[in-house]
Every structure is written in C-alpha cells, then in structure tokens.
Amino acid sequence: MSSSLESPLLLRQGLVLLNAPAVSWLAAALVLPLTLVAWFTVSWASSPLRKYPGPFLAGFTNLWRVAQVQSGSYHLRMKKLHEQYGPVVRIGPNLLDLDYPELIKTIYTTDGKWRKTEFYENNSAMVNGKQTFHMFSTTDQAEHARMKRPVAKYFSLGHVLALEPHMDTVITDLMKNLDDRFVNPKKTCDLGEWVGFYAWDLISSATFSRRFGYMDAGHDFDQTISIADKALDYFSAVGQIPWVDYLLDKNPVMRIGPPNLSNITRISLESLIARMQGKDTNFNPSMPDYLQHFLDSKVAHPELVDDGIIMGYLLVNMLAGADTTAITIRAVFYFCLRHPDTYRRLVAEVRAAGFDRDRPAPYAAARQLPYLEAVVREAMRLHPAVSMPLERYVPAEGLTLPDGRYVPAGAAVGLNAYVVGRNVGVWGEDAEAFRPDRWLQGEGEADEDFKVRLQKMHAADLTFGGGSRICTGRNLALVEVYKIVATLVNRYEIDFEDPNKEWEVLCRWFARQKGLVTKISMRV
Numbered sequence: 109m110s111s112s113l114e115s116p117l118l119l120r121q122g123l124v125l126l127n128a129p130a131v132s133w134l135a136a137a138l139v140l141p142l143t144l145v146a147w148f149t150v151s152w153a154s155s156p157l158r159k160y161p162g163p164f165l166a167g168f169t170n171l172w173r174v175a176q177v178q179s180g181s182y183h184l185r186m187k188k189l190h191e192q193y194g195p196v197v198r199i200g201p202n203l204l205d206l207d208y209p210e211l212i213k214t215i216y217t218t219d220g221k222w223r224k225t226e227f228y229e230n231n232s233a234m235v236n237g238k239q240t241f242h243m244f245s246t247t248d249q250a251e252h253a254r255m256k257r258p259v260a261k262y263f264s265l266g267h268v269l270a271l272e273p274h275m276d277t278v279i280t281d282l283m284k285n286l287d288d289r290f291v292n293p294k295k296t297c298d299l300g301e302w303v304g305f306y307a308w309d310l311i312s313s314a315t316f317s318r319r320f321g322y323m324d325a326g327h328d329f330d331q332t333i334s335i336a337d338k339a340l341d342y343f344s345a346v347g348q349i350p351w352v353d354y355l356l357d358k359n360p361v362m363r364i365g366p367p368n369l370s371n372i373t374r375i376s377l378e379s380l381i382a383r384m385q386g387k388d389t390n391f392n393p394s395m396p397d398y399l400q401h402f403l404d405s406k407v408a409h410p411e412l413v414d415d416g417i418i419m420g421y422l423l424v425n426m427l428a429g430a431d432t433t434a435i436t437i438r439a440v441f442y443f444c445l446r447h448p449d450t451y452r453r454l455v456a457e458v459r460a461a462g463f464d465r466d467r468p469a470p471y472a473a474a475r476q477l478p479y480l481e482a483v484v485r486e487a488m489r490l491h492p493a494v495s496m497p498l499e500r501y502v503p504a505e506g507l508t509l510p511d512g513r514y515v516p517a518g519a520a521v522g523l524n525a526y527v528v529g530r531n532v533g534v535w536g537e538d539a540e541a542f543r544p545d546r547w548l549q550g551e552g553e554a555d556e557d558f559k560v561r562l563q564k565m566h567a568a569d570l571t572f573g574g575g576s577r578i579c580t581g582r583n584l585a586l587v588e589v590y591k592i593v594a595t596l597v598n599r600y601e602i603d604f605e606d607p608n609k610e611w612e613v614l615c616r617w618f619a620r621q622k623g624l625v626t627k628i629s630m631r632v
C-alpha cells in the first residue's frame with residue numbers, strides 16, 4: 109500500500125531534482141531527433157511513391173542506399189530485390205529502380221526531357237569558387253548539348269579508327285611486356301591488372317599522345333589507378349545523398365574528400381599547355397589525338413569551347429574511358445576461361461582469320477568475326493561496366509508503367525544494366541547463363557524470327573546507356589576491346605592459374621574486378 113503512495117511522490121521529488129536548466133537541455137536534445145522522426149514519417153506517409161514495394165528503410169532515408177553501395181555488392185542486392193518485389197522496387201524515398209526493359213526507349217531519350225538526377229553532380233570540381241561540370245556530370249541538358257556538339261563527331265567510328273595507330277603501338281608494347289615478364293620466364297600473370305595498365309596507357313595515348321606508363325613500370329607506380337578507384341567509391345556513395353558533397357568536397361572552409369585526381373589533372377594540363385605553345389614533343393601531327401581534336405573544336409566553336417571545357421573533355425576521357433574498357437576486357441576473358449567450350453570455339457575462329465601472331469589484330473578484320481562479337485556482347489550483358497541505375501527525373505507528363513501504375517513528375521527512376529541484362533522476359537530462363545550463341549542465328553531459326561529476337565535484345569541492352577546521354581566513347585571502347593581480345597587470343601594460350609579461385613567484384617558505379625590470375629604461354 110505504502111509503495112503505491114510513495115511512487116508519485118518519488119517521481120515528483122526526482123523532477124524537482126532535475127533543475128530547470130537540465131530540463132530545458134533535455135528538451136532541446138530531444139527536439140532534433142523528434143523533428144527528424146516526424147519529418148521522415150510525414151515525408152514517407154505523404155510520398156506518392158509509398159505504394160511501391162521495397163525495403164522498409166529505403167522508403168525513409170537514402171542512407172539505406174549508401175549502405176548498399178558500401179557493401180560492394182550493390183548489383184547483386186538489386187537483382188535480389190527485384191526477385192523479391194518484382195519489376196519496380198523503391199530504393200530511396202524518391203527513387204524507383206525499374207526492371208522494365210521496354211522503358212529504356214521511353215526514359216533514355218534524345219528529347220532532353222529526362223534530366224539526370226543530382227547523383228552525377230559530385231563528379232565536378234570547384235574552379236575559382238564555381239562548381240564546374242563536364243559532359244558526364246552536368247545535369248543541365250542545355251549545357252550538356254553545348255558541350256557535346258563541338259566534339260561528338262570525333263567519337264564516331266571513322267574518327268576512332270584514325271586512332272588505330274596509337275592503339276597498335278600500345279598493344280605491341282603490351283605483347284612485349286607479357287612475353288618478357290610472363291611467357292619467358294614462365295611466371296604467373298595477373299591478366300586483370302595488366303588489362304588495366306593497357307587501358308590506362310591506351311586512353312592517355314589516344315587522348316594526348318602520352319602514356320601514363322603503367323606497362324613500362326609494371327605497376328600503378330603513381331597510385332593514379334587506385335586514386336581513381338577511391339574517387340569512384342566517393343562518387344557512388346555520396347551520389348546517394350548529393351548534398352553531402354557540399355560538406356565533404358565543395359566545402360569552402362575545409363575540404364575533406366575525396367582524394368584529388370591530381371596526377372590526371374596535372375598530365376592533362378601539362379599536355380594542353382605544351383600543345384598550345386607548340387612545345388608538345390609527344391605529339392606527332394600525322395597521328396591525331398583527342399587533344400588535337402578538342403583544340404580544333406575550340407577553333408571551330410569559339411563560342412562554346414574554352415580551355416576549361418577542354419580540360420573537362422580530357423578528364424572525362426580518362427575517368428570514363430579507362431576502367432570501363434578494362435572491366436569489359438576482363439569480363440570477356442573471365443567468362444571465356446570459365447567456359448572452355450566457348451573459349452575453344454573463339455580460339456578456332458580467331459586463328460582461322462589468319463592474323464599475324466606478332467602484330468595487333470586489325471579492327472576491321474576482328475569485327476568480322478561473328479563468334480567474337482557474340483562473346484563480347486554476352487560478356488557485357490552479364491558484366492556491364494556500369495552496374496548501378498542510370499537515374500533520371502520523370503518529366504512533367506509523368507510516367508505510366510507497363511502495368512498501368514503511374515509515377516508522377518519529379519520522382520526519380522532508373523534502370524540498371526546489370527538487372528535488365530538478366531531480365532528473363534528478354535533473355536529467357538537461362539538469363540544467368542553465359543551463352544554467346546544467344547546472339548547468333550539458331551539452327552533452323554528463320555531470318556525474320558532471328559531479326560525480331562535480335563532487335564528485342566538490342567533494345568534491352570543498357571551497357572552504354574541510351575538517348576542523348578549515351579556513352580560518348582562507345583566506339584572507342586569497342587575498337588579497343590575487339591582488337592585486344594583478338595590479338596591476345598591469337599598469340600597466347602591463357603588459363604586460370606587456379607581454376608577454383610573466383611575473382612572479386614566490387615560494385616561502386618563501375619563493377620570492378622580483382623583476381624584474374626592466369627598462366628600464359630606462346631601459341632605454337
């Protein structure tokens with residue numbers, strides 16, 4: 109009895125013990141969390157995306173997505189979520205991940221209506237206190253068109269093929285390095301790493317006739333490659349909550365991160381200045397490069413191109429053009445080595461083409477090989493270099509999904525090449541299988557049926573994006589890929605060092621791999 113009387117008394121005494129300032133501190137400390145909870149709850153409850161399924165936390169906060177990026181398995185997790193929830197998954201308070209390949213042509217258009225989200229914007233730099241974008245990172249469609257127009261033609265297949273002599277010198281040096289370091293003497297070759305050196309040296313050679321020098325050094329001697337990886341880690345994680353970039357990178361008081369791409373910037377700037385002053389000793393006018401094209405574009409379009417824009421072109425060539433190509437080449441070799449029948453067939457086709465074993469394979473001839481094409485396409489389908497959603501804002505008219513549901517203007521949506529590349533509606537029940545034959549006409553398959561099937565597959569291929577923001581460098585990338593695969597397959601016997609060892613894939617916008625360790629020997 110007494111205790112029930114004492115309890116309120118004790119409580120009152122306790123409150124008295126908590127003096128007035130303490131109570132106000134306690135109240136103040138609770139205000140922020142309570143406001144946040146209230147704000148999140150109201151936003152969640154009032155969001156027009158509430159009806160779409162997805163992980164509970166994802167509907168409340170983009171921190172959930174940061175955690176998915178940090179896991180390194182973003183692509184696998186998204187695929188699983190689609191298996192669980194269906195073609196539409198809400199992966200952020202205002203973001204839907206869609207597995208409707210038929211929407212690629214609706215969303216990735218050339219009409220400029222589907223704007224990139226702010227996800228892309230942290231891939232920019234502060235120049236004289238002003239945030240400066242390049243062709244990849246700008247979300248302003250008019251600015252993008254102004255940047256792209258003067259240089260688009262230099263990425264056409266015709267112009268890319270004029271760069272083939274650059275590629276041939278780099279490939280010749282790659283062969284020499286592989287011979288001297290791994291064939292004789294016989295040593296284990298981390299082919300994945302060497303493909304990276306090749307891709308970085310090639311893109312710098314094609315861009316400013318100067319190599320980074322990774323093949324000569326045999327390692328990432330100035331850490332540019334590992335810094336580029338860290339920059340992507342930052343890009344992919346901070347892009348989920350774009351305003352955080354203004355605290356970390358674009359903070360005017362104290363810059364916290366990401367690591368500076370100082371080496372790439374320095375080499376680009378040095379090359380630009382030397383070329384403008386006519387002192388670029390690396391440049392051979394009979395072998396044009398992108399820097400020369402960009403300078404020509406400044407002459408042709410002085411109203412659109414200045415030196416800052418040229419720096420943007422140079423940087424984006426490096427950042428978008430090296431790792432993506434390396435990832436694709438690694439994927440081709442990985443899947444071939446995992447599938448000996450495929451590999452044997454590829455070897456037979458390449459060898460029958462009669463390429464000179466001591467020279468880089470010419471692109472025009474390599475491109476004629478149907479099985480090589482099928483292998484490359486299949487490898488890119490199963491392992492697209494970019495394996496996160498390409499986010500866009502739904503424009504004023506909204507988006508009606510194939511199932512009739514409506515997504516209002518202002519919501520963000522995206523398709524992920526990794527997910528749509530496994531859509532069973534397009535690729536069939538064996539969508540997860542590496543089967544290059546799916547790209548070829550089947551025995552007994554009528555021409556018209558094959559044409560329709562191929563069109564359906566092409567329409568679902570998001571490897572290089574689509575519409576006005578489609579990958580500018582896709583021709584360059586494919587020429588590099590076809591040439592190097594045909595050359596290496598023709599020259600070397602390549603096997604896994606340990607077939608039981610799996611590679612590691614870390615998805616941070618690019619799905620980069622580690623551990624394609626091989627033994628290689630000269631073909632007889």
Ligand code: HEM
Nearest residue numbers: 244428429432433436493494498572573577579580581585
């Ligand atoms: C196999 C290699 C490559 C793959 C798979 C690839 C993939 C992509 C993808 C998916 C996009 C679209 C991003 C989006 O819409 O959000 C893109 C954009 C871009 N890529 Fe590539 N890329 C490759 C190689 C290259 C190369 C070699 C270059 C340049 C030398 C390059 C330059 C660009 C640029 C400038 C953009 C931005 C285009 C724009 O917004 O107008 N890429 N790439």
